[in-house]
Amino acid sequence: MDVVNMDGVDVNTSVQVKSFFDSAPALKDATGISNKLTQFIDKNSSLSGSEGPRRVVCVTSGGTTVPLEQRCVRYIDNFSSGHRGATSTEYFLKAGYSVIFLYRRGTCQPYCRSLPDDPLLECFELTNDSSIQVHEPYSEAVKIAISGHHEAVSGGFLLKLPFTTIFEYLQILRLIATSMKNLGPNAMFYSAAAVSDFYVPWESMAIHKIQSASGPLDLRLAQVPKMLLVLRKEWAPTAFCVSFKLETDKEILLEKAGNALKRYKMHAVVANELMTRKEVVILVTDSGQVSVHRENDNSDVESPLIKQLVEKHSSYIKEINT
């Protein structure tokens, strides 16, 4: 039998969470991040949208790394490109949300999807008088990227916060969640990041580069505590919470997504398969499962997905407020 705290988190998870944060290396510039968050939330909570107070969504994006050494030379990583998070951010902004974009450094950024991998070198060229001009095939993409990004950032609707390691990610997520608490049901979490399931606790991690001369490497990885439950129950109990479930085996995907919905008390779980994740996702809620497809090869599956989530969020806000 699970012993459960007042807030619905089992005691075992609470102990693991406490030990994770107590032993994690201190977050660099925690005060700077908190100040940015306070400013962003204060500004946005005083604004109104078409259906009441402006909504704020925290979109998490990209994969967390697991360092193997404190002075890190090697780390465990995962495949996530950040495309889902970046694309979804654009659609949330379009739907009138403000977005806190918690992203892995170096991954895909909102409005930059149509740019080449090395935009500086490929989009721009030097003219004969040594000034810089946009290389013709990219001029439209560059205009869209600059104007979309500028409008969102200078309007104060997009706050971008980078992370690399699992330690940074979870510490920043906790700061975000606690600063969004006052937004009540107008807050949403859209957890598209691929978060490591296992990690090396800081205190048992080698300090210096692990030496190959010591022979084969035995690593013992601890389980990352189930933070989704803590997010939902402790950090942001009134927010609308959406998580993602990725599997490579279709047979177990829906079962795992259904379990996540119940176990972490999510309002919706987006189930996707690795190979088809850009074409189709399945939205799993208490009311059942709905397949969401992109309209054609040139469109984004995030467009209909965000539309459906915005509708579900509206119903949730109405329900809470009545």
Ligand code: PAZ
């Ligand atoms: O970042 P990306 O666009 O390459 O992939 C998106 C994704 C598959 C990481 C995301 O849709 C997702 O399922 N995130 C959660 C993964 C998980 O921990 O199960």
